[in-house]
Amino acid sequence: MKKLSIILGIVAGITIAAQSSTLMINNYSSYDAAGRFMTVGSAGSGSSQPYMYALANAPYSRYTVPAGSYTKYDKFDNTGGSNPIPIPGWYYIDPLNSANTGNYPYNHPIITAVTAVDEWMGFAFVLTDNTGYSYDSFEVGDPALSGGFLTNTQTGANTGITADWYTITTPSGQITYFQIY
Amino acid sequence: MKKIFLSALLAVLTLASCSNESSAINTVESMKTPQMENFDKAFKSLGEPQNRPTEEEKKRNTSELSDRRKALLVPASKDLILSTGVTEAELTRKTGGDMSQIIVWATQVYIQKSDEIRRKLKSDQSY
Numbered sequence: 001m002k003k004l005s006i007i008l009g010i011v012a013g014i015t016i017a018a019q020s021s022t023l024m025i026n027n028y029s030s031y032d033a034a035g036r037f038m039t040v041g042s043a044g045s046g047s048s049q050p051y052m053y054a055l056a057n058a059p060y061s062r063y064t065v066p067a068g069s070y071t072k073y074d075k076f077d078n079t080g081g082s083n084p085i086p087i088p089g090w091y092y093i094d095p096l097n098s099a100n101t102g103n104y105p106y107n108h109p110i111i112t113a114v115t116a117v118d119e120w121m122g123f124a125f126v127l128t129d130n131t132g133y134s135y136d137s138f139e140v141g142d143p144a145l146s147g148g149f150l151t152n153t154q155t156g157a158n159t160g161i162t163a164d165w166y167t168i169t170t171p172s173g174q175i176t177y178f179q180i181y
Numbered sequence: 182m183k184k185i186f187l188s189a190l191l192a193v194l195t196l197a198s199c200s201n202e203s204s205a206i207n208t209v210e211s212m213k214t215p216q217m218e219n220f221d222k223a224f225k226s227l228g229e230p231q232n233r234p235t236e237e238e239k240k241r242n243t244s245e246l247s248d249r250r251k252a253l254l255v256p257a258s259k260d261l262i263l264s265t266g267v268t269e270a271e272l273t274r275k276t277g278g279d280m281s282q283i284i285v286w287a288t289q290v291y292i293q294k295s296d297e298i299r300r301k302l303k304s305d306q307s308y
Contacts, residue, residue: 024288028225072292084299142244152244153234162228166246168288170281175288176244181228 021173023120024072025085027065027180029161031135034064035125037087038141039076039118045147050114051121052076052090055103063087065125065180077112120176122150122165127180140165140178212298216257216264220291223257251280258287265290 027033041049054063065071071085079087090111094100104110122141126134136156140163143151155162164179213221226232227250238247262272262283276282 022288022292024292026221026224028228070295072295082296084295144242144244148242151239153239162233164227164234165244166250167244168246168251168281168284170279170285172282173285175285177224177246179224179227181225 021119021176022072022074023176023178024070025065025178026070027067029127029159029180030067031127031129031159031161031180032060032064032066033123033125033138033163033180034060034062034128035123035137037063037123037125038121039090039114040121040142040145041117042119042145044145045121045149048095049117050092050094050100051118052092052111052114054079054087055089055091057085057087076115076118077107079106119145121145123163123178124150127156127159127161135159136161138163142167142176209295209298209302212302214264214294216261217291217294219257220261220287223254226253248280251284254284254287255280258284261287261290 037054039052041047041051043049045051056062057064065085069085071083073079073083073087076090087106089103089105089108092101092104092110092114100110119142122139122145124137124139124141126137128134136159138154138156139150140152140154141150142165150165152166153162153164162181164181165177167174167176232250232253234247234250238249241247259272263269272283276286
C-alpha cells in the first residue's frame with residue numbers, strides 16, 4: 001500500500017511537469033453560477049488569435065457551475081464526460097477567418113489546435129437560483145489577458161458572495177483557480 | 182394510451198436517475214480523506230474577510246495569487262502530499278520549500294484523488 005502511494009506521488013509529480021494549464025473550479029455558495037466562460041489567445045484580448053466560449057452543460061441553457069460543485073479541466077479538448085462538470089463543446093471564434101467561427105464538440109481537431117494557443121480567461125456570470133432569478137452579476141478573470149475587462153476578485157452587492165480568479169505559477173507549469181465563496 | 186404509459190415510464194426513470202445523482206454527490210463528499218477535506222477548507226478560507234485581497238493586492242495587473250494568500254494554503258497542501266506516502270525529506274527536495282510548487286503538487290494530488298473517488302462510485306453503481 002505504501003509503495004502504491006509512493007508511485008502515485010511520483011506520478012503526480014510527473015503530471016505537473018507534463019501539463020500546461022489545469023483549471024480548478026469550486027462553487028462553495030448556495031447559488032448556481034451561469035454565464036459566459038471564456039478562453040483567450042495567449043497574446044490577450046483583441047489579438048487575431050481564436051478565442052472561445054463554453055457551450056451549455058446539460059441540463060442548463062448556459063454554461064453553469066451548480067451550487068456546491070467542484071470540477072477541473074486539464075485541456076480545452078478534454079472537457080467532456082471525464083470531468084465532474086462536462087463542457088460538451090465550444091463556440092469558437094476566429095477573427096481571421098469567420099468561416100471557421102461556430103460550435104464544435106470539445107474533441108474536434110480545431111479545438112485541439114487551439115489548445116496550444118489559448119489560455120483560460122475568465123467567467124462573466126450571474127448567481128441564480130433554480131427559478132432562474134439573478135441575484136448578482138460578476139466579471140471575474142485574468143485582468144492582463146482580458147485587457148482590463150475582467151477583475152481578479154469581485155463581491156456581489158446583494159449576496160455578499162465573493163468570486164476569485166487566480167493562478168499559481170511554477171517553473172514546470174501553472175494552475176488556474178476559480179472559486180466562489 | 183401506450184404513449185402515456187411510455188412517457189410516464191420515462192418520467193419515473195428520469196426521476197430515479199436524478200435521485201441517484203444527488204446521492205453520488207453526497208458520497209463523493211463522504212469518501213474524501215481528512216487531508217482532502219482540510220485542503221478544501223484552506224481554499225475556502227481565502228474567502229474569509231481577513232484573507233481577501235487587500236487594496237494593494239487588487240491593484241496588481243496579474244492573476245498570480247499573492248504570497249500572503251499562498252501561505253494560507255501551504256500547511257494543508259503539505260499534509261495532502263505527505264498523505265500519499267511522500268516523505269517530508271522528499272517533499273523538501275522536490276519543491277525546495279517553494280510555496281507555489283507545494284500548492285500545485287497538492288492540487289494535482291487532490292484532482293487525482295477526486296477522479297479516483299468518482300471512478301469508484303461509477304463502477305459501484307454500474308447496473
